[in-house]
Amino acid sequence: MVTLLLVAPLSANAQGQTPQAFLEELYRPYRQKDFKGQPYWETSRYFAPDLAAEIDKDMAAASKRNEVPLLDGDPFIDAQDWEITDLTVASSVDGGSAKGAISFKNAGQPKTVTVFLVQTPKGWRIADIVSPNGSLRKLYKLP
Template sequence: MLTGLLRPLLIAAAFVIAGCAAPGPGAVAEEGFASPQDLLNELYGHYADKPAGSGVDLGDEATIEKYFTPEMAAKIEADARQAAAAQEVPALNGDPFVDSQDWQVTDLAVAVAKSAEPDKTMAAITFRNYGEAKELKLSLAKTARGWQIADIDWGHDRLSKIFGE
C-alpha cells in the first residue's frame, strides 16, 4: 500500500526537480549574462568606488571570453600572444573598461539603450576617473554565452580599430 502511494509522489517530485534545474526560455550558458544590465552591473562593480587594481584582469583567456564576444575575444587573445612572442606591448595597453591604465572611478552611471534588434544593443557608461569626466559606448551582443561586449568606443578610438577593423 505504501509503495503504491510513494511511487507517484517520487515521480512527481522528480519532475518538479527536473523542471527547476532545466534552463528556461532565453537562458544562457553557465557563467553567461542573461541581460545587458547584468553584464554591466557585474563588470563595473569591479570599478565603482574601488581602489586601483580591483578592476577586471584581462590576463587570462577565460576572463576575456567571459566579457567579450568570441570574435573580439579572439582578436584580444591573438594580440596578446603576438606581443608576448615579440616581447612587445600589446595593442590593447590599458584597461578598456575605463580607458586608462590607472583609475579611481566615481560617479558611475550605466544606461542601456532600447534596441529594435533583440540580440544587439548599446550602452553608455559615464564616470569620473581621478575627477576627469569619461564617457564610453559599448556595443553589446547576445551570443551563445549570453550578453557580451562586441566593441568599445572611447570617443577618441575604438577597440575594434586598434585591431585593424
C-alpha cells in the same frame, strides 16, 4: 552530482542575464577604491568571439616578441590608472544587440564610454567599446 547542480544555475543565469545586468556586474567593482581592474585577458568572459580572438592573438604575439600588446590599458574605462567616482550605467536593447552608456569621473575628469553588446550562446558579450580615444574594433582592424 551536487557540483553539476550548483554549476547549472550559474550558466543559465549568465545566458538569461540582461545587458544592464551584464554591464552592472562588469562595472560594479570599479566603484571600489583599490580595485585593480577586470581580467580582460579572460577574453571569452567579456568579448564577442571575433574580438576575443583578435585580442588573444595580439596578446600572444606581443608576449612572444616581449612587447606591449595593442591593448595597453583597461578597455572598460579607457585608462591605465584610475580613481573612479560617479559611475552610472545605462543600456538599451534592440533585439540581439544592445548599447551601454557608461559615465564616470576618473580622477575628477568626466568621461563616457559606449559599450556595444551582442547576444551570444554564452550570453551578452562586448562587440566594441568606443571612447574618445577610439574603438576596440578599429584598434584590431575589425569591421
